[in-house]
Amino acid sequence: MSRPIHREESASIDRLAIRYIREAAQHGLYEIRGMGAKRAVPSFDDLVFLTASASRYPLEGYREKCESKTVLGTRYAKKPIELEIPITIAGMSFGALSANVKEALGRAATAMGTSTTTGDGGMTSEERQSSKTLVYQCLPSRYGFNPDDLRKADAIEMVLGQGAKPGGGGMLLGQKVSPRVAKMRTLPEGIDQRSACRHPDWTGPDDLKIKLEELREITDWQVPIYVKMGATRVRDDVKLAVKAGADVVVIDGMQGGTAATQQVFIEHTGIPTLAALPLAVEALDDMNVVGEVQLIISGGIRTGADVAKALALGADAVAIGQGVLVALGCNHDSYVQDGANIDATEDYAKLGTAPGYCHHCHTGQCPVGITTQDSVLERRLTPDVGAERLKNYLQVLNMELTTLARACGKSNVHHLEPEDLVALTVEAAAMAKVPLAGTDWIPGRRDP
Amino acid sequence: MTHAMQFDLAKLSVREINQFLHHQLSGSGVDRIEILHPDGNHSIAVGMDADVAVDILGHAGYFIAGMNKRASVTVHGNVGWSVAENIMSGLVRVKGHASESAAASGHGGLVVIEGDASSRCGISMKGCDIVVGGSVGHFSAFMAQAGTLVVCGDAGPNLGDSLYEATIYVRGKIHSLGADAREEELQAADIERVSHLLAAAEIDCDASQFKRIASARSLYHWNADAHQEY
Numbered sequence: 001m002s003r004p005i006h007r008e009e010s011a012s013i014d015r016l017a018i019r020y021i022r023e024a025a026q027h028g029l030y031e032i033r034g035m036g037a038k039r040a041v042p043s044f045d046d047l048v049f050l051t052a053s054a055s056r057y058p059l060e061g062y063r064e065k066c067e068s069k070t071v072l073g074t075r076y077a078k079k080p081i082e083l084e085i086p087i088t089i090a091g092m093s094f095g096a097l098s099a100n101v102k103e104a105l106g107r108a109a110t111a112m113g114t115s116t117t118t119g120d121g122g123m124t125s126e127e128r129q130s131s132k133t134l135v136y137q138c139l140p141s142r143y144g145f146n147p148d149d150l151r152k153a154d155a156i157e158m159v160l161g162q163g164a165k166p167g168g169g170g171m172l173l174g175q176k177v178s179p180r181v182a183k184m185r186t187l188p189e190g191i192d193q194r195s196a197c198r199h200p201d202w203t204g205p206d207d208l209k210i211k212l213e214e215l216r217e218i219t220d221w222q223v224p225i226y227v228k229m230g231a232t233r234v235r236d237d238v239k240l241a242v243k244a245g246a247d248v249v250v251i252d253g254m255q256g257g258t259a260a261t262q263q264v265f266i267e268h269t270g271i272p273t274l275a276a277l278p279l280a281v282e283a284l285d286d287m288n289v290v291g292e293v294q295l296i297i298s299g300g301i302r303t304g305a306d307v308a309k310a311l312a313l314g315a316d317a318v319a320i321g322q323g324v325l326v327a328l329g330c331n332h333d334s335y336v337q338d339g340a341n342i343d344a345t346e347d348y349a350k351l352g353t354a355p356g357y358c359h360h361c362h363t364g365q366c367p368v369g370i371t372t373q374d375s376v377l378e379r380r381l382t383p384d385v386g387a388e389r390l391k392n393y394l395q396v397l398n399m400e401l402t403t404l405a406r407a408c409g410k411s412n413v414h415h416l417e418p419e420d421l422v423a424l425t426v427e428a429a430a431m432a433k434v435p436l437a438g439t440d441w442i443p444g445r446r447d448p
Numbered sequence: 449m450t451h452a453m454q455f456d457l458a459k460l461s462v463r464e465i466n467q468f469l470h471h472q473l474s475g476s477g478v479d480r481i482e483i484l485h486p487d488g489n490h491s492i493a494v495g496m497d498a499d500v501a502v503d504i505l506g507h508a509g510y511f512i513a514g515m516n517k518r519a520s521v522t523v524h525g526n527v528g529w530s531v532a533e534n535i536m537s538g539l540v541r542v543k544g545h546a547s548e549s550a551a552a553s554g555h556g557g558l559v560v561i562e563g564d565a566s567s568r569c570g571i572s573m574k575g576c577d578i579v580v581g582g583s584v585g586h587f588s589a590f591m592a593q594a595g596t597l598v599v600c601g602d603a604g605p606n607l608g609d610s611l612y613e614a615t616i617y618v619r620g621k622i623h624s625l626g627a628d629a630r631e632e633e634l635q636a637a638d639i640e641r642v643s644h645l646l647a648a649a650e651i652d653c654d655a656s657q658f659k660r661i662a663s664a665r666s667l668y669h670w671n672a673d674a675h676q677e678y
């Protein structure tokens with residue numbers, strides 16, 4: 001008689017941990033992957049709106065106007081950014097993304113009246129042409145960075161870090177360093193490119209102030225300068241950015257994505273977007289610059305509800321990366337070519353994954369043609385198809401945002417406030433600094 | 449015939465001078481600018497894009513001649529951090545010493561430091577040429593991608609760390625080389641290249657006395673193929 005098999009899984013050495021240790025022991029290399037944190041963290045899903053009833057009255061959903069215009073960079077720039085919606089496209093590089101995708105982003109953003117952002121690797125002519133409002137990133141690598149493109153930009157984003165890897169530099173594996181990418185970055189083709197994590201020409205916050213002044217001098221104080229940081233010591237960092245002269249502060253929470261970095265960074269650094277946002281708002285308040293320095297929050301924003309909650313907690317706008325990729329077709333089981341839907345599951349399988357689980361942007365073998373430089377694969381997403389999908393997605397987000405705002409009785413999405421929210425969990429209440437639903441308890445808040 | 453113009457930073461702001469250099473210089477017939485009393489001011493003559501000679505008469509601060517195109521900027525004194533950062537073309541000459549990150553991320557053009565340059569000289573350089581009459585500090589040419597750094601004096605610790613395709617020539621002592629940097633045999637083509645740059649820099653040195661440092665290229669790949677599961 002065979003013995004019964006006992007399957008008591010260890011909570012600490014579970015199957016994931018066993019897989020991780022086995023892989024480490026086998027290869028001696030750490031895991032690199034794309035996208036953002038997969039672990040569950042407190043998020044905007046843990047908040048709900050207290051929409052109007054007897055004590056507040058709502059606006060008519062389809063009849064009364066709800067304004068979503070958003071102005072960024074009013075502090076020093078002669079030409080602030082004016083957007084129709086408070087939803088922007090986060091910085092993603094040509095190199096990480098195909099040229100088709102960059103063009104699709106620009107076209108959709110332009111149609112919806114919002115901005116796109118360059119990335120590590122410089123500005124392509126396709127994206128400058130397609131994107132009416134383009135934010136030009138100044139990154140530690142300075143790949144392709146030049147004064148002509150700087151002057152063509154509608155805003156400059158000084159990148160100190162990003163949510164997926166605060167404190168870490170960029171990475172682009174050799175498969176994606178195509179002749180065009182290599183030329184733009186002044187690198188040999190096909191090398192595994194690891195960019196620096198610190199800027200070459202300045203170090204601390206005092207230098208940053210002088211650096212921002214230099215960029216303003218070069219651009220004659222015309223365009224706004226954003227300072228983007230991964231969410232770690234948010235309160236201090238935001239204050240230093242404001243002191244350094246930022247027009248706009250961008251905070252990217254730990255759920256923020258990347259095209260490639262070490263898994264250990266993605267899952268174990270930074271704080272959740274939900275926790276970061278109120279800290280940033282408090283810092284702006286402490287510095288007395290609320291309304292003067294705008295705040296963009298990013299990292300795991302997917303839905304109109306997320307956008308509405310971010311605005312209610314004090315963000316002026318959000319930036320979206322991964323949600324945009326998913327709208328374009330990331331993790332879909334098929335792609336469209338010549339009008340036909342073609343199954344992509346086999347190509348996911350070749351990467352050792354399946355639709356819905358993929359985080360293999362770093363390989364350059366994106367089964368749906370988004371994060372690739374391969375001439376065959378990139379044809380799987382044309383600018384037409386990509387732009388249409390993304391425009392629809394942005395439209396839905398803004399419709400959901402204005403629907404919630406109206407239901408809260410607001411005629412302008414920027415009038416949403418923390419008062420409109422309660423939390424469903426103690427953790428979310430403590431992080432978002434709104435009461436736990438059904439109580440007036442905000443954990444951690446001392447009575448004044 | 450030269451048409452010169454003087455600006456006095458004791459009376460004008462950096463903004464006013466840069467505004468002139470960006471917008472009024474072209475078509476003015478002025479081909480030589482003198483800037484008096486720089487007195488450590490930052491960002492003087494940044495973002496230039498004109499065939500003009502700019503003489504800064506005294507010591508200047510950070511980011512002097514940043515992102516320069518075409519102009520020929522001379523600082524008759526010392527400079528702070530990141531002189532000629534991201535230079536695209538033209539010439540930037542410092543008659544004195546330069547602080548950290550001189551010519552950082554320079555894409556083209558020539559940067560001459562007649563005295564010493566501090567640490568990270570030529571960091572992240574992407575095609576510019578740099579000639580230093582004196583010595584350079586630690587981590588010079590860190591992650592340098594393309595271009596040439598010529599050092600007539602000594603080099604500090606970790607020279608050329610994580611070097612890509614840039615080449616470094618040092619006449620004096622090298623304290624230590626950084627990761628992936630190695631000394632290679634000096635060839636006739638190197639001597640010619642160094643002689644040419646020394647002549648352009650107007651620095652008198654024997655080109656055959658230099659050591660050549662380049663990348664061993666062992667960090668270009670980290671065997672990612674071994675682990676498709678990433």
Ligand code: SF4
Pocket residue numbers: 034035325329330331332358359360361362365366367368369370371
């Ligand atoms: S489907 Fe493409 S874009 Fe999405 S995670 Fe996979 S490789 Fe990245």
